Amino acid sequence: MNGLNAIAGETSGVPSGKLGIWWFLASETMTFGGLLGVFVLTRYAAGGWHDASEHLHVWMAACNTLILLTSSFTMARAHAAALRHERRATLHNLLATIGLGLLFLGIKALEYASELRAGFTPHSGPFWGFYYGLTGLHAAHVLGGLIALAVLAVATARGQSWDLVERRVESTGLYWHFVDVVWIFLFPLVYLS
């Protein structure tokens, strides 16, 4: 006798939201993975573009890495707090994550401004095209994450039910960590290579 083992709504045993976000991240992995693969191969074939990449502000990017890693930490803490149903802690960690994300974008903007002032525009050469393309797409993802986090923070502050908050913090967190992971690879590939 087989068959009567399923539960409607969650046949796979994984909540739909989590499945959905992982599928989304799989597709995003293809986008960033394809882009990074192309970048690495082109850069390798062109001999490394070191004369261009040495104009980058490694310390700004290192600070940004620190900030993004820390924001992942606060995000993970927000999820832990949500699982414990601690509304204040959840909210504070979400707000910290948002603050760190804003800081990241601020430093990124300073970095762009400095590069542009020095005359390095997207069409200054292949490295700069990739630099602005890759970091720009990543920054757009950070911005998207910030919007999602802000909406979530408002909902949490307004006392949305834990059932929902837990799941939304987890989904948003998965996305936010993914954006962090992308940066973990962007940093060495763009700045340190």
Add this chain to the structure above:
Amino acid sequence: MTEAHVAVDPHASAVGMWRRYVFSTDHKMIGRQYMLLSLLMAVLGGATAYVMRWQLAWPQSSVPFTGWLPESLAYQGVIDPAFYNQLVTMHGTIMIFFVAMPMLLGGLGNCLVPLMIGAPDMAFPRLNMLSFWTFFAASMLLLSSFLVPAGAASAGWTMYAPLSARPIYTGVYWGINLWLIAVALEFVAFLLGGINLVVTTINLRASGLTFMRLPLMVWMELTSAVLFLLSVGPLIAGVLLLLLDRLAGTSFFVPNDGDPLLWQHLFWFFGHPEVYVLLLPGVGAVLEILPVFARKPVFGYRAIVWSTAATGVLSFMVWAHHMFISGIDPRLATPFSITTILISVPLAIVLFAMIATLWRGSIRFATPMLWALGFIATFLVGGLTGIFVGAAALDVYFHGTYFVVAHFHYALFPSVFFGGFAAIYFWYPKMFGRMLSERLGQLHFALTFVAFNAVFLPMFVLGLGGHMRRIYDPTVYEFLRPLMPLHVAATVATIVLLFSQLPFVINVIGSRRFGRPAGPNPWRAATLEWTTPSPPPHGNFASAPTVYRGPYEYSVPGAGEDVLPQNQPPRLRAATPSAV
């Protein structure tokens, strides 16, 4: 039962027209919205085909009914070569991205998957609505590109760089920018829709509905959505880079810094799985219809499922066969030739399984069955002719000719239109509660079948003659002049093919009012969607169904009836035969 569903139906009277018909979150309404939009776009795609075909058959002559076009596009009705390129480009773009995708994934996927798995709706109803309206916005952006100065995109639906990467090469500026934005948005729409389909299938299956009891249509939609999700990423990246090339002056796809071949790789890494994204739902519809009208199970269910999975995996490893003569490293041709030819094996198994399903059946030739059988016959041609162009050495000659055009129309037209029409004739009673006219349906099928073959068979011959595609005026070339009668034949057939759709339009509009009421299960089919009223209420099922068996239990020996619905509890053993 009625009370139960009124209780959960937020759409009952309290909800306004606006929420009910426009910003609906009901998968059936969203599915119908996709369907309607895709059919409207198909009219436009057909119109572009008509203008192109006329120019090809009678070059430099005035095309009837185009007098309203501005002189820059058609001077006294004679099509301008630049406008011809726009038509070529937009025909492909519209048909692939704005007809086939919304019809097969958005329309059929939305309407059918939740019903077939016994779910009340898609997993994310609001995301579903968002994906439709994103798609709608993409469609409007694409259409608006016809109206901007210098007109629509004209670099071919494959948008090959560097022709597409620098406005000076085509003279089109915003047309191509809008094309890129519209296509990127379309991808986002189907990314959201695809995630929804996949999660719905994984998570909302009725109790007892294991993967090996899923209707094959659901398997096909699932595979199709997964293929799309995993292949589209690099092309989204590519589209962004191409936009940067156009707007910010970068050189990702322009030498000397960039590489035109990179665009082709990114495009076809998506483009080839996309072929299967478009093919599989059509195959699924046919596989649902064959057992119902042959009154017997699908032959080799598991073989079909595994073949489909194999096709999906292989489809990621064949893309460079679109690039044999594009200047890629010639050593790549061998592995990609092998994978290309390998992929014919699982597809052959599916096709053989379709035919074997008829063996020892009791076949009724209702309209959906006619379309399904038409699919087998025409797709057979599409599949077999793929072997010619999959062989690298022969592709050198056939690449970029009408042979390729004929081949992919024989592969995609069966899926999108034969599969699509089969599905519409089969499930229209479910979606609208009324039967379509058999007589009009048969007329529609007969005309379309004959006209379709009359359009595209001559194109194979044009291809044998070496006729390049995307040529504005074949009479320029000495070696093409003897082929002109074939162009005339194909054009006349195109016009017939377009008019052949009239019975369909009359049928779907007329039958909504005058069709015979369908009842819940007019075809006496076994899958879950037929256990709910036609049309299904909001929420689909009065109570969550339970599944006891596979989807194709027809003519089971000793069952009494010739169909055992999936949700009918098994009869208790001999002791109490009457206690059903």
Add this chain to the structure above:
Amino acid sequence: MRDWFPHNISAVGGAIDGLFGLIAAITLAWFVVTLGVLVWFMFRYRRRDTEAAQYVRGDTRAELAWLLLPAALVLALDVVIDTSSDGIWRRMKLEMPPADLQLAVTGKQFAWTISYPGTDGVLGTADDFSLDAELHVPAGRNVRVVLRSSDVLHSFFLPNARLKQDAVPGRAIDLWFNVTEPGRYDLACAELCGFGHTTMKGSLIVHTPDEFAAWMASHAGSAAAAAASQAAPPAKIG
């Protein structure tokens, strides 16, 4: 069916036409058999009152053989096709014979420019000259071409020689052909390259070797003379 092809004039073309014949035979046989079975089933198993449908699931090993054996046959024939195709592909793309004549062809919107080496047989010397849209070659000789593009993608297409190769800006692509019959044939562009795509046509003019040598000498002579008298760009004739 092969009557529909343009008249073949190249050495490799025969092999390609032969490959077409092989695939056509195989696929036509498949088509006839498969469609035949389909139509026969449609007729034989049409609904009749005297005969009910049989419950056949097709999941036993014996039944699956009906799917897998034909599929194995498909695979076997695929291998046959692939190996013959691969041999010809290698001959065309990977095992290029030494050149009797080296040319350079550049595609641009919307013309083909063909550079000839002159009498010394070497490109890049004073007696080089180039022509738009006229590709002159000797019959029965191995002609090598370096294919370039100066703007967008084009595709160098000689229908009678069964030869096609995209011209890619930023790359120099080697190709070769050997045509055997003197005469005048079409040279076409087979990749959409802009509004003038259709008009990007040229001619392949095949001479006998003696005729070709004389033709080359006359053009090279005037090119060298022009180059000597004034350091001008290569003469454009034709």
Add this chain to the structure above:
Amino acid sequence: MAAPSHTTIWTWLLALLAAGVAAAAAPFGRALAIGLVLVIALIKAVLVVRHYMHLKREPLIIYAIAAAPLLLVLVLAMALVPDLVWRR
């Protein structure tokens, strides 16, 4: 095995970041430095994915969803090598 706390992971991440920046600046020779930096990045990514994205607690299906695109990116990149890197 008790799961390391979020703070522990965070400390590791920061240490690895410092190590990565130091490796890039160290006088190793470029190839070795890049290799080292990338290995460090990989470790960081694995830490984030396994702990912060709690992949280690997820069922097989999530692993499959996460792994499929990595394989496909590899296929794509490998097929691009002849045209992007070995091109003439």
